Amino acid sequence: MIFDWGVVAYAAPLLAEGVVITLQISVLAGILGLLLGFALGLASLSGIRPLVWIVRGYVDFIRGTPLLIQIFLVFFALPVVGVRFSEFWAGVIALALNAAAYVSEVVRGAVGAIEKGQTEAALSIGMTRAPLLIHVLLPQAWRPMVPALTNDMVTLTKNSSLLSVISVYELTRAGQAVISTHFAPFEIYLLLALYYYVLITALATASRWLERRLPAW
């Protein structure tokens, strides 16, 4: 078999366009997922029963169903009840909803892992639940959260390739377009893998940098 460098040279800039879309989707879905995930995580830590149950049900649903089905639900099923998004935004929303469930579990876990004496000390000076969470537990939970949240963001970025099935012109879809016209699956999929690998490595490096910069006591 001959490796076709010509098609690689041809595809590389085309795929770069896909990279831009993949980055846009990942960043937007990442931010939305983190925000919603934190809100859900705090809700499940609030001790308010109905909130706790709602979050638990939501996390169960997301974990118990394939992401592909969740994407279809947002893109094909929601329009039936009158909620319609473009491919791009349907993809962003589906990925964000998915990531939020996992983020909420990370938040809940990291805060729950803070030593019990911290909670007791806060209670002993008359704190109620909200200031305890905001001023005592969360500030200590940031750093231990970072590695797990990085995992979630890495997964989200890789999962964005699934959006090719609803015709979002992201990296994977861009590659498939080249393959369909030039029939070079070996070269192009290898190139796709390389692009993703570079993206993920950059993300992981940024996360390690962030973790080092967050204070530890």
Place this chain on the structure above:
Amino acid sequence: MRPVILSARGITKSFGDRTVLAGIDLDVAEGEAVAIIGASGSGKTTFLRCLNRLEMPDAGTVKVGDETIGETAFGRAADARSLARQRRLFGFVFQRFNLFPHLTARGNVAIGPRRVLGLDRDEANWRAENCLAKVQLEAHMDKRPSQLSGGQQQRVAIARALAMEPRVMLFDEPTSALDPELVQEVLDAMRRLAAEGMTMVVVTHEMRFARAVADRVVFMADGAVAEVGPPSSFFGAPKDPRLQRFLRHLDHAA
């Protein structure tokens, strides 16, 4: 006799089928310092934690002044907010300090006044600095707990409790986690507090402290109060055989 400020009646507590407290009664007068001693497992710490509801007693009542902890003025069960307010009647000092590691000494003491009492930043810091000065830590206000010795950390913890202006201070073996050379500075801080008239209940293994500072000493055994008395008779002429044995063991150890 000074008026009773803290009154515990019939406090019981079981963990599973193990009875830890079998009905404890204790009255503490305003300004009094009471030391509680006893073998480990005798329920001293659990009793202390039942007073400010870090532990929920199975039965019994705790009153501070005319407030019943866990109840509203109309005898109904207190909600989380009023229980939190009632907890402020007590200051609690933990064996393992439990300082907030992400805050400076000043921040540890100021967080209560600021986030619970709602003082503004300057007022809260000012109050924190006063309390830290009381335990002679004015030189260490900007240090984090990890930069302080155990004795200094425990004094910050005392200041943190004092900043809430509690009616009664509870100490749970405050020197047990300390290196021997650091015990004295904490005991000195407590001694000054007692001399200023703070009402204190101290669970401790420091017999010299109990003897020198406490107005009364309580000996707990098997989840009950086995003997109570002023230090002179308590240590000089103990009546309960378990207390006699306990004190003998300590003599041998020393």
